[in-house]
Amino acid sequence: MSADSLFRLDGKVCVVTGSLGLLGREHLRALGGQGAKLVVTDRDHDACVAFARELEGMGLEALAHGADVTNKADVERLEQAILAKLGRIDVLVNNAALDEKVEAKAGPELLEASKFENLSVETFRRALDVNVTGVFLASQVLGRSMVARKRGSIVNVASTYGLVAPDQSLYRDKEGRQMFYKSAAYPTTKGAVVQLTRYLASYWGPLGIRVNALCPGGVSNGQNEDFVVRYSAKTPLGRLANREDYHGAVVYLASDASAYMTGAMLVVDGGFTAC
Numbered sequence: 543m544s545a546d547s548l549f550r551l552d553g554k555v556c557v558v559t560g561s562l563g564l565l566g567r568e569h570l571r572a573l574g575g576q577g578a579k580l581v582v583t584d585r586d587h588d589a590c591v592a593f594a595r596e597l598e599g600m601g602l603e604a605l606a607h608g609a610d611v612t613n614k615a616d617v618e619r620l621e622q623a624i625l626a627k628l629g630r631i632d633v634l635v636n637n638a639a640l641d642e643k644v645e646a647k648a649g650p651e652l653l654e655a656s657k658f659e660n661l662s663v664e665t666f667r668r669a670l671d672v673n674v675t676g677v678f679l680a681s682q683v684l685g686r687s688m689v690a691r692k693r694g695s696i697v698n699v700a701s702t703y704g705l706v707a708p709d710q711s712l713y714r715d716k717e718g719r720q721m722f723y724k725s726a727a728y729p730t731t732k733g734a735v736v737q738l739t740r741y742l743a744s745y746w747g748p749l750g751i752r753v754n755a756l757c758p759g760g761v762s763n764g765q766n767e768d769f770v771v772r773y774s775a776k777t778p779l780g781r782l783a784n785r786e787d788y789h790g791a792v793v794y795l796a797s798d799a800s801a802y803m804t805g806a807m808l809v810v811d812g813g814f815t816a817c
């Protein structure tokens with residue numbers, strides 16, 4: 543097989559949870575570009591349909607089906623819809639997650655609420671539910687047809703914050719005032735995703751199902767200038783990621799190009815965690 547054809551996904555059914563977010567749309571465009579049949583899934587069914595039409599307008603094949611990854615019955619309906627229309631599942635990208643965006647309005651209330659001492663248990667539990675239980679449920683339900691066929695690739699989207707703790711000085715303004723604290727919820731969940739990835743890689747490896755994690759760094763998305771300057775200075779490549787910067791990594795993990803890789807973390811972060 544030539545190196546180029548190793549990355550092809552012709553006819554492979556690829557599901558991306560959280561399809562409608564900043565990166566979910568990019569993962570779909572990247573996988574579709576290699577010939578995959580795409581499954582667009584997020585909470586809002588009608589918005590999934592609209593995005594699937596957009597992908598079809600680009601010459602890609604896309605099925606839309608809304609589902610909440612924290613709801614097992616919903617994920618089972620998603621599985622049934624995929625199997626009825628496309629007959630199989632080859633790749634699952636567990637991408638849906640909740641995160642506090644830096645571009646969210648900062649202010650004294652946010653600063654107080656974001657302190658560890660004040661973080662609400664509801665916020666913490668909700669993050670665990672979507673970011674961890676959602677990965678558990680989607681893998682359990684959508685993984686069973688992979689188990690039956692004894693092949694498949696699962697890509698869990700973790701984060702640099704699954705590997706290192708947030709440097710809270712990134713979230714200060716020019717004068718050095720803390721704008722807010724990155725909460726304990728997100729890094730905790732992403733650390734759990736890394737460990738669930740290892741668990742499933744070990745558990746399903748004998749069946750030929752590969753499970754890896756992609757650990758992206760921060761993506762440029764209209765964040766305030768203070769943050770961009772501080773983040774860039776802390777990153778050897780000197781910038782935030784562009785939203786297209788993960789295309790290669792997602793295709794690599796989904797495809798046979800990574801056939802001998804499982805239980806691994808692919809860190810694509812401009813060097814953020816190297817120093």
Ligand SMILES: NC(=O)c1ccc[n+]([C@@H]2O[C@H](COP(=O)([O-])OP(=O)(O)OC[C@H]3O[C@@H](n4cnc5c(N)ncnc54)[C@H](O)[C@@H]3O)[C@@H](O)[C@H]2O)c1
Pocket residue numbers: 559560561562563564565566583584585609610611612636637638639640641672676699700701702757758759760761762
């Ligand atoms: N954007 C970044 O800077 C960055 C950096 C590192 C890692 N990541 C990770 O990449 C992934 C995508 O991030 P993003 O920036 O595109 O996030 P985003 O917030 O733009 O998109 C997340 C998507 O998940 C969906 N979602 C949330 N809860 C859901 C649920 N219960 N069921 C189904 N869908 C649900 C949302 O509707 C949204 O469309 C996440 O796992 C995130 O943690 C992002």
